Amino acid sequence: MNFPLETIPVFVGAFVTTYVIYWIKNLKTNKNEPPMVPYKFPIIGHTLDYLFNAENFLAECRQKYGDPFNIYVFGQVNTIAGNEIIHEVFRNDVFNRASATRDAFPLHQVIKSHNPETTVQIIKTVREGISAKLPLYTGRMQKQLVISINKEIGDCSNPKLIANSIFKVMIARPVADILVGQEISKNEDVIKAFADFTEDFGSIVGLPPILSFIHPKLHSEFITLPLRFGWNPIRKHMVTLKKNLKPVLEKRLKDKEILGDKYEPPLDIIEYILNNPKYETKSYYLCSLW
Known part of the structure; x- marks a missing residue:
């Protein structure tokens, strides 16, 4: 019995497709994993439920399986930790927030000075410069x-x-006050x-990650x-920020040099950066961070 050569790609394609569907349908987790x-649909997994009925879907999963549990969304296994244990995830050294968000929020493509090292420093800056001083910022x-x-x-x-x-402007005022100071x-x-x-950054990352069904990197x-x-x-x-920040930074550096110990540092993230040895203190460098 002879098979025409043209049928070979069809059989190969059918085999590969069947294997992929079988593999995705039978995703296994280790014994120590959630x-x-x-789910009903291979490849698609829980994507439709997550997109169009997330609240009820996650509540039903939590009721049946407890926290944590895994779902298959946009070609990836995602672990839902839940409110009670999420703080343990963030405290665990194994969890890397920078790498977890790098593909979904490609800041390194938008801000050239952004890299894994600066991400870690930014997280530390938020923790020490904002969270730890939140009572001082409240007023x-x-x-x-x-x-x-x-x-x-x-x-x-x-x-x-x-x-x-209007609401984004209302939020922007206190955010600007904390980050760049009361002067500007x-x-x-x-x-x-x-x-x-x-909003403008959202225009980059707002597209549904349909291509992640093929490979997560493809969407990024x-x-x-x-x-x-x-x-x-x-x-x-x-x-805009560079233009307005530069004279403020130069004035602060000059005042600090002239006044010495009598210099009274303002309470904002810019001043935190100026006083942090991990950051350069040259105004042109600070402006380049943006």
Whole structure:
């Protein structure tokens, strides 16, 4: 019995497809790993439930299997830890937040100075410079929120339709106050840069990771492709911050040099960076971080 050569690719393709479906359908976890929630559709897994009915789907999984458990979404096994044990995950040295978010949020493609080392330092900066000093920031944050409410919403003596875009500006004011200081957090261009940054960066990472069904890296390569050809939606915001930050940094460095021990450091992340030996203290370098 003779088979035409043209049929060979068909048989090979059918074999590979069957094997892949069988492998995905029978994903196994080790004995010491959380249980894998069964799913109906090979390759797709729990993706549809997660996209369109996440709250009920996760609640049902938690009720049946407890925390933690595994689900198969967009071609990857994802572990849902749950509220009670998530703090243990973050404290564990095995968990690397930088590598976990690198593909989903490719900041290294948008900000050239961003790398795994700076990610670790940023996490430490947030922990020591913001979280540890949050009570000291509370009053300033409340003040900035009141300013935003009065400016963006007003007294509402007459009925007024409030656009969703207002809220990003309201949040941007206290964020700018904490990060870049009170000197320039009143600058409306700076506020706009902070307000628009997340939305513009979201235009890069907002696409559903459909290509992750083939391979997780493929989606990351696809969404960052325009960046490699020079398109960077947040460049204008970085330029705004550089322009406004540089004179402030230069003045602080000069005051610190002149006043010495009498220098009273402002409370913000920029000052934290200036006083941290792990960061350079040259103003041009600090500006280049953006």
